[in-house]
Amino acid sequence: MAGLPETMMPSVLPRHRKARRLHCLVLAGLLLLPAAAAFGGPDDYPSASLQPGLTPGWNAHPNQLDIDAPEDEAQSGMTEAGTPVLKRNENQFPAEGRNVLLDLDSLPGPDGAPQPFDYDSSPTAHNAIRGKNTWMFWGEGNEIFWNWVQQHGYGLTDFLVLLDSRKRDSRFARSGLINQPGLETQGDREKRILGLYIDQAGANVRLPGTGSADPSRPVQQLFPVGDNKLYKDVLSKLPDDGLDPAIYGYPSGILGLRLFLNPDFFGDTKAAEEARKYWQAKVVAPNDDAYYEPDKWVSKDPKLVRPFRVSMSCGFCHVSPHPLFPPANPEKPDWKNLSSTIGGQYWDPATTFTNLQGKDSFIYQFLASQQPGTIDTSLVSTDQINNANTITAIFDLPARLARAATNAPEEQNASNLLIPQIEDPTQGTNPRHTPRVLLDGADSVGVFGALSRVYLNIGAYSEEWKRLHNTVIGFRPQRPFAVATNLKNSVYWRATDKYRIPYLAAFFTYPSPSRGESVTRPMLLGDTAEGKPIIEMEKAEALKGRGVFVEKCAICHSSKQPTGFDLQFSRGDKVSKTLAEGAPPALSLPMDFADWPGFLKTQAYGEYVRQIAALAGEPAADGDAFIKGNFLANEIRIPITLVGTNSGRAMGTNAMRGQMWDNFSSETYKMLPSVGNIHFFNPFSGKQTDHWGNNDSFTAPANGPGYYRPASLISLWATAPYLHNNALGKYTHDPSIKGRLEAFDDGIDKILWPEKRQSSTFRLPGDLRNDPAITVANGDAGFIYRTTVASYIDFAPGFIKPLLTGVVGPTLVSFLTCGLWVALAVVFIAFALFGQTRHAGFVFALVAVITAALLRVSGMDTIYPALWLLPIAATVIALLLWFALPWRLVGRIVFVLLAIGSLYTAHLAGNFVDGKSGNLRVGPVPQGTPVNLLMNMNPQASLPVMSNAVFGLVRGILRVSKDNLTGDAAWNAFRDEAAIPLMRASKSPDFVLDRGHWFAETLSDDEKTQLKSFLKTL
Known part of the structure; x- marks a missing residue:
C-alpha cells in the first residue's frame, strides 16, 4: 500500500476486507452447488406433463384472426422478395377436368388383369376426376x-x-x-x-x-x-x-x-x-x-x-x-x-x-x-417430439363416414364451424359428426377440414405459416393457423376450399357404375393370381379366424357395431361389469391394459360378444356381408395406456388449444382427460422390466394428447410393417406380392406372438441390439432407434444467424453479439476516465464469482478441472489491484484493455453469427445415442431442468471429444453426463418403437394361426 495517503487507508481497507470476505464466501459456497444442481433422478419426468406454451395475444381477435397477416402471393401480386407477379383470384385456378390418369388406381377385372376405374358422364363423376387430378398434381x-x-x-x-x-x-x-x-x-x-x-x-x-x-x-x-x-x-x-x-x-x-x-x-x-x-x-x-x-x-x-x-x-x-x-x-x-x-x-x-x-x-x-413409409407430420411446425406415423392408406372412405355418422358427435367452436363439412346434412351443425383423422384422432372437424389442413401442413399459404412458429427448429410458442385469416388473405386457400376439397371428397367416395365401389375399395389378396390359391388353401382356417376376430378384435376393429354402441374408458369400479341382455352396448372399458384380460371375462363383455356375433352372422357363399363395406376400425380414440404402443405420436400437442392446428380440432378433443400414467421402458433406470417390458412411467397432460384411434385392417396383407410407426416387422422394400406377404408374415407373427419381437434375428436400421461392433443396446427391451454412427449437429455458415434469431429473437441476438459488448466497452471507458483502481478489482472479483458459478452449475470443471485457473486468476488479479497495484494509472490501463477486449469480443461474436468464422458444428454425439433423447427436449421445461439438460449434453459431448472416445466407451461417457438430465427435460421419454398391442396374448396358438389366415383375406 506504499504511496497511498494515510487519510485513504481507513476508508479503503475495510471495503477491501469486506469485498475479500464476501468474495471468498461466495467462492466457498459455490463448492456446494453440485448438490443444488442435481435436480433429481430418472423416475421424475416433469417436462412430459406440461401444457405447451401460448403466444401472447393468440386469441385477441375473433376466431384467432391474425390482423397483421400478409396476403398470399396470388392475392398481393408480389413475392415475399418483392417481385411483381400476376394477381389472381380463386376462380382462376380451374381443376384439370380430363381423365388424364386413366390407368391409375386400376381395379381387377374378371380375369384379374387391371381395368381402369370407370366413370360415367354425371357431374359427380366429373368432379371425382377433378379430385383425382387435384390429389396427384395440385x-x-x-x-x-x-x-x-x-x-x-x-x-x-x-x-x-x-x-x-x-x-x-x-x-x-x-x-x-x-x-x-x-x-x-x-x-x-x-x-x-x-x-x-x-x-x-x-x-x-x-x-x-x-x-x-x-x-x-x-x-x-x-x-x-x-x-x-x-x-x-x-x-x-x-x-x-x-x-x-x-x-x-x-x-x-x-x-x-x-x-x-x-x-x-x-x-x-x-x-x-x-x-x-x-x-x-x-x-x-x-x-x-x-x-x-x-x-x-x-x-x-x-x-x-x-x-x-x-x-x-x-x-x-x-x-x-x-x-x-x-x-x-x-x-x-x-x-x-x-x-x-x-x-x-x-x-x-x-x-x-x-x-x-x-x-x-x-x-x-x-x-x-x-421408418420408411412414415413421416413426422409435425416435422415443419414441430411440437418437439419425434413422433413419426404411417403415411396412411385411404381405404373405404364411404364406410368410414358411415361409422362417423353413428359415433358420438363432437362439440365445435366458432373457428371450427368456419370449415364446411360433409358428414351432417346441414352446414353449421353443432355438435358435428366426424371421423377421427390422424392417428391420434386430433383432426376432428370433419373430412373436409382434415383434407384442408393437409395442404396447410405441406406448405400452402406459407407467407402466414412461417410467422406462426419457428419453422423446422421450434423452441418458440406457436399460434393457430386460423381459418379466418386464410379466408381473408389467401387466394389459394379459397380456391381449394371452394373447389378442390369438394372434388377430393367426390374422388374418394364416387362409386364405380359397374361395381358400386369407390376408388378406396379394399385391395384383396384373393384378387391376385398369386393370392387366390393361398386364400383357397387357408379357407377353413380363415373361417375359424373370423370367429376369433368377431369375439376378440371387432370391438376396436369393426365399423359395424350393434345399435347403441359406445365406448368410454375408466379405472376401478367404473369399468363395466354387467350389461342387460339386449341393452345398447355402451361400455366403459379399462383404461390400462393390465386390466384387459379381466374385462374379457365380465358378463358385460360377454353380452357385447353375443350382440356383435349376431350382427356378424355367418358369411354367405357369395361374400361376407359383415366384412363388405366395413372400415374395420371403430373410429373411437383409445387411451395409449390400453393400447400400450409407443406413446410419442399420442403425445403430440399441435392440435391443442392455442397451438398450430387449434382450428382443426374439436372442443371435445381439447377437453379430453389425461390418460394418467403411461408405462414405458427407461434404458437408464437399471430397474427390472415387467411382463410387458416396461420399468418406468410418466404422467400424460390433459386436454387432447394420450390417445390413438384404431388402424383399419383393410388390406392388412399389403401394408406391413405394422403399428402406427411401421416399426414392427420385417421391412423388405419389395412391392411385389411375394415381398408384401413376406413382410406380412413377419409383422403379423410379431403382433400375435410378442415373444418373437425379441427373438427375431432381423433388425431394422438403428436397432443396435446384438450388434457385434457395439453393445450399448443389448439391454433394450425393444427397438430403440440409436444413432448408427457418431454424428454432429451441423449448420452451414449462412444459417447460423437465422437459427439463433429464430429461437431467441433478433433483439436478444443483437444484444448478445453487439449491444452488450459495446455497452460494456462504454462503461469501461467511463471507468478508465473517472474510476478508481479498486473498481477494476471489483470487476475481476465479479468475473471470478461468475466464472466459478458457471463452472459449478454447469459441471464443466469435472471435464476440464484446469478451468478453475480462470476464476483463480481473476481472484489473484482482483487482490493485486486491491492491495499491490492501487495506482490509478494501473486502473486506467486495465479498463482500457477491458474496453478493447469487449469490442474485440463483439467483433468475434458478430463474425460467428454472420457465418464468417465457418460452420456451426456441435458434437460428436456418439454412436448408440437414442435419437429421441435429444429430439424430445421440451422447451417448456423449467429453467433448472432445461439448463441441467443443456449442461449435461455439453458435458457429454466434451467428454467424448476430449478423450477421442469411440464405440461403447464414447456412449458410456456421454450417458453418464447427459442421459438423466435429458430424460427429465423430455416431452416424451418413451423410446421403444415396437412395443405394445398385446391383445392377442389371451389367444391360444391355434386361434392366432386361424386369425392370421382370416386377416390375410381382408
Whole structure:
C-alpha cells in the first residue's frame, strides 16, 4: 500500500476486507452447488406433463384472426422478395377436368388383369376426376414454401438436387420415390438446363387426353420477365405432359413434385438480375456439377436463388406401387402399376428431407429414425417430439363416414364451424359428426377440414405459416393457423376450399357404375393370381379366424357395431361389469391394459360378444356381408395406456388449444382427460422390466394428447410393417406380392406372438441390439432407434444467424453479439476516465464469482478441472489491484484493455453469427445415442431442468471429444453426463418403437394361426 495517503487507508481497507470476505464466501459456497444442481433422478419426468406454451395475444381477435397477416402471393401480386407477379383470384385456378390418369388406381377385372376405374358422364363423376387430378398434381401454391426450404431451410434439403435426373433409375431403391411414366433420364452435360439435370420428355410424356404438344401454344406469363431469351429457352427445354403450367407447373420426373419458374430468378427486377448473375457464377460457369455435391457448400448458400420452385401435391407421399398390379421394375412403373391411395409405403424421410446431409449429421439420423413409409407430420411446425406415423392408406372412405355418422358427435367452436363439412346434412351443425383423422384422432372437424389442413401442413399459404412458429427448429410458442385469416388473405386457400376439397371428397367416395365401389375399395389378396390359391388353401382356417376376430378384435376393429354402441374408458369400479341382455352396448372399458384380460371375462363383455356375433352372422357363399363395406376400425380414440404402443405420436400437442392446428380440432378433443400414467421402458433406470417390458412411467397432460384411434385392417396383407410407426416387422422394400406377404408374415407373427419381437434375428436400421461392433443396446427391451454412427449437429455458415434469431429473437441476438459488448466497452471507458483502481478489482472479483458459478452449475470443471485457473486468476488479479497495484494509472490501463477486449469480443461474436468464422458444428454425439433423447427436449421445461439438460449434453459431448472416445466407451461417457438430465427435460421419454398391442396374448396358438389366415383375406 506504499504511496497511498494515510487519510485513504481507513476508508479503503475495510471495503477491501469486506469485498475479500464476501468474495471468498461466495467462492466457498459455490463448492456446494453440485448438490443444488442435481435436480433429481430418472423416475421424475416433469417436462412430459406440461401444457405447451401460448403466444401472447393468440386469441385477441375473433376466431384467432391474425390482423397483421400478409396476403398470399396470388392475392398481393408480389413475392415475399418483392417481385411483381400476376394477381389472381380463386376462380382462376380451374381443376384439370380430363381423365388424364386413366390407368391409375386400376381395379381387377374378371380375369384379374387391371381395368381402369370407370366413370360415367354425371357431374359427380366429373368432379371425382377433378379430385383425382387435384390429389396427384395440385400443390395449392406451396411451391413458395418449398422454395423457401431450398434457399433458407438451414441447408437440410434441396428438391432440385433430389430431382437429379442422372439418378432417375435408382430413385425407388434409394428413397422409395415414384418416377412419373413418360419421362426419361437426362444425364448429358450438354443438355443441362441452367446447369441442372432435369428429366426429359419421353415418347409418352403427354398424359392421356391432352393431345400432342403444340409449341405455338402461348403459355400464360405469370410475371414480368427480365431476360426473355433465357426465359423462352428454358421453357422450350422443359418436359410438357399436357397440364396447364400456370396452375400445375411442369413435370419434374418424380410424381407429386412439379416445377414452376421462379419469379425471383426470371423476373424483371434488379434483385432477379443479380440472382441470375449469382447462379451463373456459382452453378453454371464452373461447369463442375458442384451444386449436386453437398460438401462443396454451393447448394447450402442462402444467397443462391433457384431458377425453379418445386410444388408438392398429396400424391408425393401417397402414390406407391399398386399392391394388386406391382411393376416388374419399381423404377419404371406404368400408370396401371400405381395406386394413389395405398400410401407411400417405401418413401424414405431421411434421403428425401435431408438430402444435403450425410449419415454423420444428427439431423439425418433424426430423419432416419422415422421408418420408411412414415413421416413426422409435425416435422415443419414441430411440437418437439419425434413422433413419426404411417403415411396412411385411404381405404373405404364411404364406410368410414358411415361409422362417423353413428359415433358420438363432437362439440365445435366458432373457428371450427368456419370449415364446411360433409358428414351432417346441414352446414353449421353443432355438435358435428366426424371421423377421427390422424392417428391420434386430433383432426376432428370433419373430412373436409382434415383434407384442408393437409395442404396447410405441406406448405400452402406459407407467407402466414412461417410467422406462426419457428419453422423446422421450434423452441418458440406457436399460434393457430386460423381459418379466418386464410379466408381473408389467401387466394389459394379459397380456391381449394371452394373447389378442390369438394372434388377430393367426390374422388374418394364416387362409386364405380359397374361395381358400386369407390376408388378406396379394399385391395384383396384373393384378387391376385398369386393370392387366390393361398386364400383357397387357408379357407377353413380363415373361417375359424373370423370367429376369433368377431369375439376378440371387432370391438376396436369393426365399423359395424350393434345399435347403441359406445365406448368410454375408466379405472376401478367404473369399468363395466354387467350389461342387460339386449341393452345398447355402451361400455366403459379399462383404461390400462393390465386390466384387459379381466374385462374379457365380465358378463358385460360377454353380452357385447353375443350382440356383435349376431350382427356378424355367418358369411354367405357369395361374400361376407359383415366384412363388405366395413372400415374395420371403430373410429373411437383409445387411451395409449390400453393400447400400450409407443406413446410419442399420442403425445403430440399441435392440435391443442392455442397451438398450430387449434382450428382443426374439436372442443371435445381439447377437453379430453389425461390418460394418467403411461408405462414405458427407461434404458437408464437399471430397474427390472415387467411382463410387458416396461420399468418406468410418466404422467400424460390433459386436454387432447394420450390417445390413438384404431388402424383399419383393410388390406392388412399389403401394408406391413405394422403399428402406427411401421416399426414392427420385417421391412423388405419389395412391392411385389411375394415381398408384401413376406413382410406380412413377419409383422403379423410379431403382433400375435410378442415373444418373437425379441427373438427375431432381423433388425431394422438403428436397432443396435446384438450388434457385434457395439453393445450399448443389448439391454433394450425393444427397438430403440440409436444413432448408427457418431454424428454432429451441423449448420452451414449462412444459417447460423437465422437459427439463433429464430429461437431467441433478433433483439436478444443483437444484444448478445453487439449491444452488450459495446455497452460494456462504454462503461469501461467511463471507468478508465473517472474510476478508481479498486473498481477494476471489483470487476475481476465479479468475473471470478461468475466464472466459478458457471463452472459449478454447469459441471464443466469435472471435464476440464484446469478451468478453475480462470476464476483463480481473476481472484489473484482482483487482490493485486486491491492491495499491490492501487495506482490509478494501473486502473486506467486495465479498463482500457477491458474496453478493447469487449469490442474485440463483439467483433468475434458478430463474425460467428454472420457465418464468417465457418460452420456451426456441435458434437460428436456418439454412436448408440437414442435419437429421441435429444429430439424430445421440451422447451417448456423449467429453467433448472432445461439448463441441467443443456449442461449435461455439453458435458457429454466434451467428454467424448476430449478423450477421442469411440464405440461403447464414447456412449458410456456421454450417458453418464447427459442421459438423466435429458430424460427429465423430455416431452416424451418413451423410446421403444415396437412395443405394445398385446391383445392377442389371451389367444391360444391355434386361434392366432386361424386369425392370421382370416386377416390375410381382408
